Amino acid sequence: MKKIFVALAMTTSAFAAVTAHADEPGRHPFYAHAKVDLDQARWLIDHRPGDNWQMGRSEQVALREIDLAARDVTQLGLDVGKDMFRPERADAHPDRRGRLHDAAETLEKAHQDLAHEEDDPRVRGLQRDALRHVDVALHATRDAIREAGY
Template identity: 25%
Template sequence: MTYRITSVSLLLGLVAASLGNGIASADIPGKHPYYIHARSDLRQAELLLQKADESNVLQEEKAAYSKVHTAIAELDKAAVLDRKDINNYPAIDSSLKHLDKFRSIYKLLRSAEKNIEKEEDNHSAVGWRNRAKVNIEQAKHYVENAASKDVIDDLRASNY
């Protein structure tokens, strides 16, 4: 029994082999993807904090922004060593105002905190993770204060 290899069969075989090779060399999720998810949440929170709010909460917003930015920088150090892509530009809901904005930021900070609390495989990244966690905790504190001031201000102005 003789088999004839047609040019179409040969072409299909070569395409399949080259695709399989490309898939094998693709970026496989690393040992600790959780801090990358945390970084994405922090980046969203950072962008929301850049949206100016009422003047009575600007000081807390700036302080929270600074802490979130520092936490991102700490996670970036780990990501660079792990050769992870850290260029993310998440979309934010620009229609969020006042308390809804702070609620959304707080949820993002809690999500980031939960993600970086997961066990870390790379021991050199543990220090960066811990420093990021401290900054997230401090940012949460500033967001809590900003939300409280916003609610009190709205109550006094009879906005409820």
């Protein structure tokens, strides 16, 4: 009877350890934050009031790169066991300086979130790709700011 109880206790603790590791709240929280920041930056660049506005080439490049980065970040989060579909809040808060300035600030926050050291060697390449896409989007957004004369 005592052996059965010990075996049951060991099995229960092993199961608890495995399920706890699947989505540790403290591990890799930055991917979810980066995804929300990318979504916010995309909205800021894509959304402009008025009917006579035409999106410039730099804004188009920024949107394409943000979409690629968001795809990579979502995959990163899933690969490390995060729930990438749970609602999160963006790190940056628009301050009415202008949508492109706010988008640039939000992309900087996404870069900071993604630049944390990754301990899983399987996803480091994907992390580098996501960072590269964010950096290209940030550069294109800054170009759009200059083109708009802000």
